[in-house]
Amino acid sequence: MTKAYVALENGQVVEARSRAPGRTRGELVFTTAYTGYEESLTDPSYEEQILTFSYPLIGNYGVREERFESDRVHPRGVVARELTEDVAEWLGREGVPAVDELDTRDLVTGIREQGAMRCGIAAGPDATPEDAEAELAACKGMSEHTDIGSQVSVTEPVTYNAEGDGPTVALVDCGAKGSIASSLVERDAVVKQLPYDATASDIEAIDPDILFISNGPGDPENFEQAAALVDAFVGELPLAGICLGQQVIANALGGETEKMEFGHRGVNQPVLDFRSEQVVMTTQNHGYTVSDPGKLDVTQINVNDDTPEGLESEELNVITRQYHPEANPGPHDTLGFFDDVLGMVDSPPTVER
């Protein structure tokens, strides 16, 4: 067995088996999702993180590109109780270090008690605990990745469904999952995906009907360019956002965000909608949350910890979600969000409780 070592910010160094060799570092987080590993591993919001799967066996239905959410693996490293050969080979080809045969229950309990922590990994024939510790020592906190948008965004505008009959959506790509554009295209929208640092004149040049801020990695406060777009267009264009998009929009409209203890990552996070009084199951992947919604109304909350899951404003024509309505992975309960977003072109959302 080829050894691997995982060094944690709390001083622990855990021995494991190397399944894809290399040295790596990042913020150690966990997901409770039991399916959807291809979608999660290609979700750009995991950039600069090390993803631990709490479900014990990962990879039992292979690896298929049609399920990818982007063109590469984004976590810097992968940890599981057991990875199948398929997944281990894929991560090896992608150059993403992966380890298994360690007690992931213990790791996850540690993260739940002590919070998401910085971590260093060394895997492969020559790996030593000191190598893992050296990686840990060089690991930055998430908020210190101040230009993380440049690592995950398109660099040139891309148009999907140019001939569509629906509204034109300017999708600001802060690290967008592919399913966001495809969910809009399925509803016949024209989607113009723009770099994370697009300017107000870039938006004016495409004359969109809706401004949409995508999901993305890291601290929302580091996405100043997207916040400036919200500031420039609020009241002029309907605004929509998913995950980091919700956080950026709230920050720009007088609100605040803060880092959570260990975040929400999984495919069964319960969300209560105040209007329907119903609870839906949602897919989530975030480590920050909106602590003050500013000018927006909270229309949905997480049943586990009451954090805001949906923000809206009838007056400003804004609708955002903290979870991932596009699913992939996870339940399809909330796909109607995309109908609501496109409907904003004709009338603002109704937010009274």
Ligand SMILES: NC(=O)CC[C@H](N)C(=O)O
């Ligand atoms: N999926 C996302 O967009 C994540 C948003 C942000 N990076 C967070 O961790 O909270």
